[in-house]
Amino acid sequence: MKTHHQILIVGGGNAGITAAAQLLRANQQLNVAVIEPSDKHYYMPAWTLVGGGVYNMKDTIHNEADVIPKEAKWMKDAVVSFEPGENKLTTQSGNEYSYDVLIVGAGIQMNWHLIKGLKETLGKNGVTSNYHKEYAPYTWECLKNLKDGDTALFTAPSTPVRCGGASQKIMYLFGDYCRRHNIKAHIEFTSAGTVIFGIKKYADELMKMVNKYGIQLSFKHNLMAVDGQNQMAAFRVTDANGVVSEVQKKFNVLHVTPPQSAPDYFSKSALADAKGWFDADKYTLQHLRYKNVFGLGDILNTPNAKTGAAIRKQTPVLVTNILAFLKNQPLTAQYNGYGSCPLVVGYGKLILAEFGYDNKVMETFPFDQSKPSWLMYQLKRYVLPWLYWHKIVKGQM
Numbered sequence: 001m002k003t004h005h006q007i008l009i010v011g012g013g014n015a016g017i018t019a020a021a022q023l024l025r026a027n028q029q030l031n032v033a034v035i036e037p038s039d040k041h042y043y044m045p046a047w048t049l050v051g052g053g054v055y056n057m058k059d060t061i062h063n064e065a066d067v068i069p070k071e072a073k074w075m076k077d078a079v080v081s082f083e084p085g086e087n088k089l090t091t092q093s094g095n096e097y098s099y100d101v102l103i104v105g106a107g108i109q110m111n112w113h114l115i116k117g118l119k120e121t122l123g124k125n126g127v128t129s130n131y132h133k134e135y136a137p138y139t140w141e142c143l144k145n146l147k148d149g150d151t152a153l154f155t156a157p158s159t160p161v162r163c164g165g166a167s168q169k170i171m172y173l174f175g176d177y178c179r180r181h182n183i184k185a186h187i188e189f190t191s192a193g194t195v196i197f198g199i200k201k202y203a204d205e206l207m208k209m210v211n212k213y214g215i216q217l218s219f220k221h222n223l224m225a226v227d228g229q230n231q232m233a234a235f236r237v238t239d240a241n242g243v244v245s246e247v248q249k250k251f252n253v254l255h256v257t258p259p260q261s262a263p264d265y266f267s268k269s270a271l272a273d274a275k276g277w278f279d280a281d282k283y284t285l286q287h288l289r290y291k292n293v294f295g296l297g298d299i300l301n302t303p304n305a306k307t308g309a310a311i312r313k314q315t316p317v318l319v320t321n322i323l324a325f326l327k328n329q330p331l332t333a334q335y336n337g338y339g340s341c342p343l344v345v346g347y348g349k350l351i352l353a354e355f356g357y358d359n360k361v362m363e364t365f366p367f368d369q370s371k372p373s374w375l376m377y378q379l380k381r382y383v384l385p386w387l388y389w390h391k392i393v394k395g396q397m
């Protein structure tokens with residue numbers, strides 16, 4: 001079957017749905033279709049709180065049918081290949097779809113399989129991850145069962161990740177929980193990176209949290225393998241002289257942030273850059289080679305934080321530019337790289353990092369957002385989820 005749509009959207013996640021809703025709010029006459037295989041839609045930013053035992057997983061899940069704008073057509077199917085030279089793509093069911101404009105909101109792929117032994121043990125033996133809907137509730141089980149003398153390791157990979165802060169937010173919740181319940185556990189951040197956060201203003205405050213909770217920082221530690229039964233994790237460690245060795249660490253809890261990449265079905269396409277990501281103009285979000293193709297969200301190769309907050313600022317730019325493109329007008333809207341990282345640093349405490357390209361701090365509120373704030377925690381816990389389901393996916397902000 002061959003079908004044509006004026007605007008075809010790949011992915012009905014945060015990016016795809018927000019784009020569809022804002023386009024249709026701008027012009028109800030547009031012919032917009034979304035290809036999305038899942039019948040569920042997730043609000044992932046709350047998975048950190050699920051792992052911390054203060055949010056219900058079921059409240060992060062809605063039916064996809066309820067978030068897709070009613071004026072848009074939903075194809076419950078999965079893209080398998082792109083042929084941008086012919087303005088078309090092919091899906092798993094064998095259908096071909098052509099378009100005037102394509103929006104790619106394909107998200108990011110969790111590469112669990114790249115860590116030896118991980119898939120076999122995730123969800124048991126104290127091995128968990130808030131990056132997966134199945135296991136965020138298990139993180140809370142692990143935290144509740146933590147005892148004096150236990151070791152909890154929190155990993156971060158060397159690849160780009162969605163919401164980089166999520167690998168450490170849960171660590172601070174562990175730290176705060178131990179402090180409140182007088183549990184003497186060893187907490188360690190085993191990160192392939194070299195710093196706690198890329199912006200000094202926020203890094204300085206995070207270091208205060210690290211010291212307060214007695215967290216050990218082990219940088220240049222890249223998780224390679226997990227032996228769940230024996231609760232051992234193997235890291236490739238690079239020392240100050242660049243010498244690489246393997247280090248084994250015993251754990252009772254291992255929270256894994258997996259290596260991530262663009263989805264395989266996308267990264268092998270002509271739309272991908274050399275590393276597999278969507279090859280975008282970082283200001284207009286237009287594809288660098290295929291001018292009727294635009295990208296949005298985690299799939300982009302733009303140097304911003306891969307967050308829902310970034311999508312909130314990208315979408316109006318994308319919509320303005322697509323409407324201009326359809327009228328053969330120049331693209332004037334520009335994305336400034338804004339992203340935000342609501343760094344939960346304890347129960348009732350949050351540092352709201354907001355920044356754009358070149359790590360330029362771009363705070364919203366008239367106070368120093370690097371200081372842990374009860375008010376900002378309430379924003380994350382109550383206000384942002386409400387805004388997501390009632391305003392953002394409806395294209396109203």
Ligand SMILES: Cc1cc2nc3c(=O)[nH]c(=O)nc-3n(C[C@H](O)[C@H](O)[C@H](O)COP(=O)(O)OP(=O)(O)OC[C@H]3O[C@@H](n4cnc5c(N)ncnc54)[C@H](O)[C@@H]3O)c2cc1C
Nearest residue numbers: 011013014015044045078079107163297298306307308309
């Ligand atoms: C633990 C955690 C904490 C986070 N915390 C925050 C936070 O505090 N603040 C914040 O702003 N962001 C946060 N984020 C990040 C935020 O959730 C993501 O940046 C955002 O969801 C990305 O949206 P997206 O549309 O690009 O990707 P997704 O929402 O993943 O959408 C991609 C869609 O593509 C679909 N798809 C898959 N295969 C195919 C196919 N073959 N064809 C078509 N479609 C396909 C998928 O089903 C999915 O619906 C967090 C994420 C996690 C995991």
